[in-house]
Amino acid sequence: MKLSILVNEGPYTHQAADSAYQFTKAALDKGVEIFRVFFYHDGVNNGTRLTVPPQDDRNIQKNWSDLAEKHKLDLVVCIAAAQRRGILDEGEAKRHGKGEGAANIAPGFRISGLGQLIEAGIEADRLVVFGD
Amino acid sequence: MKLSILVNEGPYTHQAADSAYQFTKAALDKGVEIFRVFFYHDGVNNGTRLTVPPQDDRNIQKNWSDLAEKHKLDLVVCIAAAQRRGILDEGEAKRHGKGEGAANIAPGFRISGLGQLIEAGIEADRLVVFGD
Amino acid sequence: MTTLHIVNKSPFEKNAMESCLGHALDGDAILLFEDGVYGALSNTRIANEISRRAGAVKFFVLGPDLNARGLGDGRIADGITVVDYSGFVDLVTTHGRTQSWL
Amino acid sequence: MTTLHIVNKSPFEKNAMESCLGHALDGDAILLFEDGVYGALSNTRIANEISRRAGAVKFFVLGPDLNARGLGDGRIADGITVVDYSGFVDLVTTHGRTQSWL
């Protein structure tokens, strides 16, 4: 059994990001395979390395990055949604002249097209959507 | 008559950001003074210089920056909300070790504390909240 | 001084407009904008509630938001005045406070 | 195959749960989580609707979300089963599809 996850909201603002993370972690802990986690709409904001959450709170971006490293999770940020919201990798930052060092995508996340979401729906046995 | 504006949602995702901009512009066009525009919650995302909206769509961040330049508007992004969401100026980026060139605050915006919102409520004759 | 209430939520999806109507006092004004303009549609449950309060409470709706949603002409319940953003500013300055129902 | 419906919205604020209940078919399951757990409260309008459908439709609620909101013990309407995230995963894998009511 393979699952794909769609995350439609940003960290902190909506619990959707937390729920998706807890669900993904619980699935992996049970040995259920996660084909891909796809970030769309404001969900792309889960993938910014620039967050500085309060000391006494969770770090949602880091939680994702750590989970990705531990389980070789595929975390994909939608490029169109990311451009609208100012999430860029190095190639994008360069291409749009945003200056050296401007890329803000976090470790473990990659930026790609919406086709990756469709593929996630096709290849996984179930798709679960977390949103607002 | 002096107005203050509170913007609680990010650009594109909710119309609140557009409505706040159109309202602010209409007020300025009528000669009504705007004491301050304060960006809170996801509203801080209005102030990222990294957005690359589609060619055939409006550029909300640039609209704000242009309006600020033309009318000497005070655009204030809440520091606590901005840190949670990864919006940083140069000082913040440096202080949190995010690397050279990582600051993503857009021209015309400044990052400051929540006291600026309370002051906006005290000093203006009316406060208008745009949110979700 | 009376209050300008502003509602940007569809009454079919959220309870914001209902709560606003429950708290608006006689003499107040209510402006429907963004997805709130769907509350101005005639022949709905909410239209009945609006016409019941119209007179005691003044109802306004933002034209640009109506047009965007295809509700430009003839779809609006009686007793609701269409304004533009400039009119929105006037409503804010002529009422004692603005209360947003988010 | 039957469907797992997941609802994360308060039934007092939004119409998502009502719409879900209107589309769930016999044999389906409904999981309440996030602000959706308020739908599990006893002595409310929505609780009556749930108990009317319970049996034909199976109702679940996510424990961690209940606890966070102070609804941990004795506040939940009869016929609703409490699960944790691991149980949430099981519900997803044992139903033919998952439908989110956002």
Next chain:
Amino acid sequence: MSEAKKFLYVNRKAPYGTIYALESLEVVLIGAAFDQHVSLAFVDDGVFQIAKGQDTKSLGVKNFSPTYRALGDYGVTKFYVEKDSLDERGLSADDLMEITYEDENDGFAEKPSIIVVTKAEMAEVMRDQDVILSF
């Protein structure tokens, strides 16, 4: 790749107030390039997405409603619209855009893409899917 799956895009939100309608449409457009069975559902405020006469000029935002009409050319030809949702909003099918497709199995005859269904029928459409994308 496994055999073709049934994808349903469920639209329950009004356009313009939030971005979900627009970005959902962008998924549908990309998804059309994959060889899957695609249907769209318009329920609750989602029916407003395909209301006729949308004009965003005075709002300064992009009018994306014409794109729904172009979906037929991409093989997206099933728009299930819930009658109960129309009724509650004082709307009828006449208030919706004309959305059609050319049926290649019937001499490219122009046929309506919109299928008005009851809530009970919509529930059956939903259960008939492999993947349900909600925005």
Next chain:
Amino acid sequence: MSEAKKFLYVNRKAPYGTIYALESLEVVLIGAAFDQHVSLAFVDDGVFQIAKGQDTKSLGVKNFSPTYRALGDYGVTKFYVEKDSLDERGLSADDLMEITYEDENDGFAEKPSIIVVTKAEMAEVMRDQDVILSF
């Protein structure tokens, strides 16, 4: 600076599902340092913000409910809670946290901060304000 204004924070959303309750509270805390008249209104799902027994350990998010109880020390002593909203949710005042303040004009006697009001009374409270912050 002008003379003190009346600020009302209107809370209509449940905690944890979205960040509005938490970030609203952060404004109240900062605002308390300014010398203004401050009241809080809990309406609709906002009443859930001050429900007793909140325990977020298994959720991994911060439990900010104790902060409401500390607001008295900052001079924030008026929590208007709408009875109609409680009733609709099957709640009574007993389901709310005990929130009190020490009245410095009455020998620092401990008094309840929560004032349960009808919807009509809440409407009067709202109209009595200079600035209304909604989150």
